[in-house]
Amino acid sequence: MSTQFQVRNPYNDEEVGSYTYASAEEVADALDKLKRGKKVLRGIPAFQRAEILHKLGELLETHQDELAKLIVSEIGKTLKESRTEVARAAVTARASGDEAKRMSGEVLDSDAYPPSRGRLGIVRRQPLGVVLAITPFNFPINLAMHKIGPAFASGNTVFFKPGPQNYFSGKRLVELCYEAGMPEETLQLCVPDIPELTKVIEGDDVQVISFTGGVPTANAIARNARGKKLLFELGGNDPLIVMDDADLDKAVETAIAQRFGTAGQRCTAAKRLMVHKDVFEAFRDKLVEATNKLVVGDPMSEDSYIGPVVSSHAADVVMARIEQAVADGAKLLAGGKREGNVIWPTILEGITMQCELCADETFGPVIPLLQFSTIDEVIELVNMSEFGLQSGVFTNQMDVVMRLYEELEVGSIAVNDGPGFRAEHFPFGGVKNSGLGREGIKYAIEEMTYYKSLVLPRFM
Numbered sequence: 231m232s233t234q235f236q237v238r239n240p241y242n243d244e245e246v247g248s249y250t251y252a253s254a255e256e257v258a259d260a261l262d263k264l265k266r267g268k269k270v271l272r273g274i275p276a277f278q279r280a281e282i283l284h285k286l287g288e289l290l291e292t293h294q295d296e297l298a299k300l301i302v303s304e305i306g307k308t309l310k311e312s313r314t315e316v317a318r319a320a321v322t323a324r325a326s327g328d329e330a331k332r333m334s335g336e337v338l339d340s341d342a343y344p345p346s347r348g349r350l351g352i353v354r355r356q357p358l359g360v361v362l363a364i365t366p367f368n369f370p371i372n373l374a375m376h377k378i379g380p381a382f383a384s385g386n387t388v389f390f391k392p393g394p395q396n397y398f399s400g401k402r403l404v405e406l407c408y409e410a411g412m413p414e415e416t417l418q419l420c421v422p423d424i425p426e427l428t429k430v431i432e433g434d435d436v437q438v439i440s441f442t443g444g445v446p447t448a449n450a451i452a453r454n455a456r457g458k459k460l461l462f463e464l465g466g467n468d469p470l471i472v473m474d475d476a477d478l479d480k481a482v483e484t485a486i487a488q489r490f491g492t493a494g495q496r497c498t499a500a501k502r503l504m505v506h507k508d509v510f511e512a513f514r515d516k517l518v519e520a521t522n523k524l525v526v527g528d529p530m531s532e533d534s535y536i537g538p539v540v541s542s543h544a545a546d547v548v549m550a551r552i553e554q555a556v557a558d559g560a561k562l563l564a565g566g567k568r569e570g571n572v573i574w575p576t577i578l579e580g581i582t583m584q585c586e587l588c589a590d591e592t593f594g595p596v597i598p599l600l601q602f603s604t605i606d607e608v609i610e611l612v613n614m615s616e617f618g619l620q621s622g623v624f625t626n627q628m629d630v631v632m633r634l635y636e637e638l639e640v641g642s643i644a645v646n647d648g649p650g651f652r653a654e655h656f657p658f659g660g661v662k663n664s665g666l667g668r669e670g671i672k673y674a675i676e677e678m679t680y681y682k683s684l685v686l687p688r689f690m
Contacts, residue, residue: 236248252426265387279330286323307537358680391421400421431451439455468621469649470488473624478513480646490524497664498652501598502612517577517599556578564576564577581599623644
């Protein structure tokens with residue numbers, strides 16, 4: 231018997247809805263449709279795929295409020311942030327459409343090197359087949375589009391498995407994809423339980439697994455994937471570095487937006503604030519003052535800056551780490567309060583890099599403030615992490631920027647911005663335990679395709 235999953239609003243515990251996990255028969259039916267869909271997609275030329283994706287962008291804008299309210303009810307993200315997410319998803323859809331028309335190849339001349347063979351090589355990218363797209367709870371629409379968009383643009387079909395609490399927003403997204411013109415055989419929403427999903431991962435029906443989530447789950451997928459192409463976007467313990475010449479007001483604004491946004495539940499959140507000792511006190515005081523003015527509460531309110539974390543378990547984990555840090559000697563400067571699943575934005579100083587709150591990725595609205603004296607020290611602090619996703623630095627010293635660019639073990643450095651910076655068409659991904667491969671439309675297409683050559687005689 232299939233299990234029911236109940237989606238509940240994390241702010242007020244009201245039921246959003248319930249659904250039944252997909253059965254083995256439903257999974258098999260979805261996979262059969264997607265295998266047939268590969269042939270369907272071969273009959274849809276690039277310009278038509280582009281038109282469909284551009285139409286989808288329009289539909290996402292038209293239904294922005296509807297989708298945003300679904301996101302709020304499912305995960306507790308604030309209404310303003312949810313609207314922003316849907317707007318970004320519309321951009322992602324359009325950018326995917328643009329890349330569908332840019333997919334091209336090259337012609338190689340065999341006579342570039344001896345011996346003379348009189349052949350030309352036509353090289354083009356071809357779709358790998360069926361993409362298993364597994365998405366997390368925190369950006370249910372835009373992160374789904376970062377998988378569905380490039381896959382459809384490049385001629386792949388998609389088995390879409392959203393986070394279990396995102397079933398209803400995922401279902402609505404798929405309906406809009408169909409309305410835009412994607413054939414049902416090219417995209418299937420399917421949410422099986424873990425045993426059935428493991429069979430999909432182990433089987434021969436999917437060729438690419440694009441997963442955004444945690445390291446333990448990624449490791450389990452890799453063990454069962456049997457040589458499939460893997461695209462993993464995993465966790466981050468991203469630093470925001472504030473140098474002694476920084477614009478402190480802008481740095482404070484960025485720290486708040488990129489740590490307390492989504493209640494701190496972002497892989498790119500500024501999870502470690504590293505502040506030069508010469509400006510530490512001034513930065514700290516400005517940060518605490520601004521944080522204490524933030525509106526905390528109902529995520530459906532236009533005024534709320536921070537709503538709940540996604541579940542009571544998530545809140546338990548974050549609060550336990552805050553309490554342990556304080557017990558170990560950290561000083562609580564703001565927050566540290568919880569009501570239900572809402573955690574007030576929290577700031578700590580006097581914290582060590584070894585404590586769990588700093589050493590691991592903490593998915594919650596808490597800022598640990600760390601001091602440093604030299605650039606050597608900050609490089610060592612950043613690189614000791616098992617993660618290497620993104621980073622940000624506030625400085626106008628180009629020698630510092632280039633030193634960080636050369637030596638930090640991360641996928642991206644944003645100057646006079648934070649680690650949360652992401653443009654939909656930029657490469658996105660990290661090193662170490664932060665993942666494999668890159669997203670960003672063009673780069674995701676490269677991950678979901680392979681080079682295929684046609685060798686022709688120069689004269690026929």
